[in-house]
Amino acid sequence: MQADTVISTRIDAVSVTVYRAPDRAAGAIDRNWPGGYALVTETRTVDLPQGESVVRFEGVAEGLMPETAILTGMPRGVREKNRDARLLSPAGLVDAYLKRRVTLRRTDRATGKVTEQDAILSAGPTGGVIVHTEQGYEALGCSGLPERMLYPQAPKDLSPRPTLSVIATSDRATRATLQLTYLAEGFDWSASYVADMQGDGSRLDLMAWLTVANGGVTGFADAQLNVIAGQPHRQPRGDQPRPTGGPLRLTCWPMDITSTHPRWNLFPVEMPPAMMAGGAQEIVVTGQRATGAVFSPMAVAAPPPPAPVVAEQEDLGDLKFYRVPVSVTVAASSQKQVALLRQPGVKVERLYAATVSGASGAGESRPMTLRLRLHNRKDDGLGLPMPSGRVAVFERVDDMRLLAGEADIGDKAEGERIDYDLAESADVRIAVRPTGSTRERPDWTIALSNARPFDVTAEVTIPHDIEPRPKDMERRGNAWIWRVTVPANGKVDLTYTRRLPR
Numbered sequence: 001m002q003a004d005t006v007i008s009t010r011i012d013a014v015s016v017t018v019y020r021a022p023d024r025a026a027g028a029i030d031r032n033w034p035g036g037y038a039l040v041t042e043t044r045t046v047d048l049p050q051g052e053s054v055v056r057f058e059g060v061a062e063g064l065m066p067e068t069a070i071l072t073g074m075p076r077g078v079r080e081k082n083r084d085a086r087l088l089s090p091a092g093l094v095d096a097y098l099k100r101r102v103t104l105r106r107t108d109r110a111t112g113k114v115t116e117q118d119a120i121l122s123a124g125p126t127g128g129v130i131v132h133t134e135q136g137y138e139a140l141g142c143s144g145l146p147e148r149m150l151y152p153q154a155p156k157d158l159s160p161r162p163t164l165s166v167i168a169t170s171d172r173a174t175r176a177t178l179q180l181t182y183l184a185e186g187f188d189w190s191a192s193y194v195a196d197m198q199g200d201g202s203r204l205d206l207m208a209w210l211t212v213a214n215g216g217v218t219g220f221a222d223a224q225l226n227v228i229a230g231q232p233h234r235q236p237r238g239d240q241p242r243p244t245g246g247p248l249r250l251t252c253w254p255m256d257i258t259s260t261h262p263r264w265n266l267f268p269v270e271m272p273p274a275m276m277a278g279g280a281q282e283i284v285v286t287g288q289r290a291t292g293a294v295f296s297p298m299a300v301a302a303p304p305p306p307a308p309v310v311a312e313q314e315d316l317g318d319l320k321f322y323r324v325p326v327s328v329t330v331a332a333s334s335q336k337q338v339a340l341l342r343q344p345g346v347k348v349e350r351l352y353a354a355t356v357s358g359a360s361g362a363g364e365s366r367p368m369t370l371r372l373r374l375h376n377r378k379d380d381g382l383g384l385p386m387p388s389g390r391v392a393v394f395e396r397v398d399d400m401r402l403l404a405g406e407a408d409i410g411d412k413a414e415g416e417r418i419d420y421d422l423a424e425s426a427d428v429r430i431a432v433r434p435t436g437s438t439r440e441r442p443d444w445t446i447a448l449s450n451a452r453p454f455d456v457t458a459e460v461t462i463p464h465d466i467e468p469r470p471k472d473m474e475r476r477g478n479a480w481i482w483r484v485t486v487p488a489n490g491k492v493d494l495t496y497t498r499r500l501p502r
Contacts, residue, residue, distance in 0.1 A: 006046055006055045012177075013043040015224040016330050018189045018212055022231060026388060026408035029335070034188030034215045037063070042180045048075070048170040056165045062216030063185030064164060073178035075170045103150040104131060119149075162218055186215040189227045191340055191389030195372075195420070197348075197396070197404070203381070204348050204372075208340040208389070210311050210322065212330065219332035227311070229387040229411060230319035310339045313385065320385045346381035349373040351457040352428040353421065356446065356464075363433030365449070367424040368458065370405070374418040386412040391420055427451040428486070430460065435495060446494045450486040458492070459483050467499035 021035030040061055048055070071078050104119040122137065123130035129140040131149075141147065164180070192209040210227060214220075311322040324338050352368040372393065376382045388411045393404045405422025412418050431447045448458050462480040466473075474481040486492050 004049065004053065006048065006053050007058060008044050008046045008055060008178075009058045011042050011044055011059065011220070013224075014220045014222075015041040015226070016187075016220055017226040017228060018187045019228050019232065020190065020388075021188050022234060024188070024190075025410060026390070028390075029188045029190055029211070029213045030215075031213070031335075032215065034186055034213045036188035036213075037183055037185050038187035040064075040182055040184055040220070044178050044180065045175060046178060047175050048168065048173065050170060050173050052079075052167065052169045054165055054167055056163050057180060058163045059161045059218055060164045060180075060182070061184035061186065061218050062162045063187075064162060065183045065185065066164065069164060069180065069182040071166060071178060071180050073176050074166075074168045075174060075176065076168065078166045078168050102131075102152075104133065104147060105150055106147040109146070116150075121149075162216070184216070188213045188215075191387040192337070193389060193391035193409075195346075195391055195393045196401070197393065198345075199396070201350055202348065203345050204393075206341070206343045206346050206382075208386075209337040210324075210340040211335055211337050211389075213335045214330050214332060217332050219334075220330045222327040223330050225324040225328050225330060225336075225338070227322045228316065228319055229322065229385065232319060310342065320387070322387075340387075341384065343381055343384075346374060349457070351459050352425060353419075353459045353461070354430045355461040356432050356444075363431055365429045365431040365447075367426055368428045368430050368448075370422045370425050371459070372420040372422065374420075376412050376414055376416050376418055383414050385414060386418065388412075393420060393422055428456055428458065430458075442498045442500070444496060444498060446482070446496075448484070448486050448492045450488060450490055452488060454488050456486050457483070458486050460494075462496075465499040467497045470496075 017039040019036050019038065021030075024030075024035055038061065042057075042060075044057065046055060101118055101120055103116050105114060105116045107114050117133055119131040119133045121129065122132045130137055131140055140149070164182075170176075189210065189212045192211050194207050194209070196205045198204060212225065212227065309324065309326050311324050314321045314323060322340065328336060328338065330336060349372070351371050351373060353371040354366075354368045374380065374382060376384070376386060386409070388409060390406060390408050392406050394401050395404045396402070405420075407420040407422055409418060409420070427450065429449050429451075431449075433445055433447075435443045435445045446460060446462075448460070450456050450458075460482040461476070462482060463478065465478075466480055470480060474483065482494055484492050484494070
C-alpha cells in the first residue's frame with residue numbers, strides 16, 4: 001500500500017553556482033529568460049513514512065533539468081523522479097477536477113444576490129468549460145451573470161511553485177536530511193566595470209560589479225552564491241518548455257444580440273477609501289524646548305557604512321571560481337550585484353585606433369576611435385583574471401562626473417592587453433588612398449590628421465603584408481601595427497607597397 005504524499009516546502013540551506021550563457025561572449029543579459037544555467041544544491045529535512053511514498057520538493061528552480069537531479073540521503077534510494085509540469089492555476093484546477101463536484105457561485109447584476117449550487121465539471125479546460133447542474137449542461141461564463149467555481153481544496157499534485165517529485169521507500173518512519181543537486185536553466189551573470197579617469201588621464205580607478213540574473217519564478221533566500229568564469233564544455237540541449245499552469249479560456253456560443261441587454265443595473269458597492277499614492281508615509285516629529293533648541297533626527301551623525309563585500313576568486317581547473325563570502329538572496333525574476341574587484345590607480349594609455357580596410361580605399365577622411373589601453377599586469381596596478389563584461393568610463397569636467405563611453409570586453413588573463421574602444425573622434429582622422437599603383441605593385445598612402453591642441457598617439461592596423469617587410473612595426477597575428485605620434489594640429493603620412501600573394 002502506497003503511503004501518503006510527503007510535501008517538502010522548506011529549504012534548510014542552499015548553494016547557487018551560476019554559469020554564463022555559452023553563446024553570450026559579450027553584450028547584455030537577456031532579462032526575459034537568461035541564457036545561462038546554475039548548479040543548485042539544496043539541503044532539506046523531511047519526515048518519511050514507512051513503505052513507499054511520493055516526496056514532492058516544492059520551490060525548486062523553474063528551469064530545473066530533471067535528468068540532472070541527484071538526491072542523496074534517502075534510506076533506500078529513489079525509484080523514480082519526475083518534473084511536475086502542471087502548476088496551480090485556473091486551467092490546472094479545472095483539469096484536476098474533471099468529473100468531480102464543485103460549487104458554482106453566481107451574482108445577480110440587478111440585485112447583488114449571490115446564489116450557490118453544486119455542479120459537476122464535465123469538460124475542460126481546452127475549448128471552454130462545461131458544467132452539469134440540476135438544470136442540465138451549460139458552458140461556464142455564458143449565462144450573462146458574474147460567476148465563479150469554488151473547489152473543496154487544492155489537489156495535492158498541483159503546486160503554485162515548480163516541483164520535483166520522487167518515489168522512495170523507507171523500512172521505517174524516519175526523519176531524513178536530504179541533499180538535492182540539479183542543473184537549472186534561466187540564470188546568467190556578467191561583470192560590470194566602472195572606470196573613473198584620474199585628473200591627468202594617465203591612471204584610472206577601476207571597480208567591477210558581479211551581476212547575477214535569475215529569470216525564474218523561484219527565489220533562494222540566504223544562499224551561498226558562486227559564479228564560474230570561463231566556458232566549460234556542455235553538450236547542446238533542445239529547448240525545454242517552461243512549465244506553466246496554462247491559461248483558462250472560456251468559449252461561449254452567443255444566441256442573442258446587444259439590444260437584448262440595453263443596460264445592466266448594477267447594485268451599489270461600497271469601496272474602501274483610496275490609499276495615498278506610494279502607500280503610508282513615515283512622519284518624523286521634532287520637539288522644541290523653551291530655549292528654542294530643536295532636536296532633529298537628521299542632526300545625529302550617521303553610522304559609518306559597512307565594509308563592502310567583495311567576491312573571492314579561486315581556481316577551478318582552468319576556470320575561475322568566484323565565491324561571495326556572505327549569504328545573499330537570489331531573488332526571483334531579478335538581478336543582484338556584488339562587488340567583484342576594486343583596483344585604484346591603474347595605469348592607462350590613451351590612443352586613437354583605426355583599421356585599413358577595402359572600404360577605406362576611396363580616400364575619404366574618417367574619424368578614428370578613441371581607445372583606452374590597459375595591461376593586465378601587477379606593475380600597472382592590475383595582474384588578475386578579469387571576466388568578460390561591459391565597462392563604463394567616466395571623466396570629470398570641473399565638478400561633473402560625465403560618461404565618456406562604454407565598451408564590451410572578453411575574458412582577460414593576467415598579462416593580456418585590454419582595450420576599451422569608447423567613441424569616434426572628429427578631431428583625429430584617417431584617410432587611405434592609392435598612390436600611383438599598378439596591379440603588380442599596389443602602393444597605398446595612409447594620411448593621419450590631428451586637430452587637437454596637443455600630440456596624440458595613433459595606432460593603425462594594416463591587415464595585409466607589406467613589401468619590404470617593415471622593421472619598425474609590430475606584427476600582430478597576420479596584420480602589421482603602425483604606431484606613430486601625430487603632432488598637435490599636424491599631419492603624418494605613411495606610403496607602403498602591399499605584398500601580393502605569389
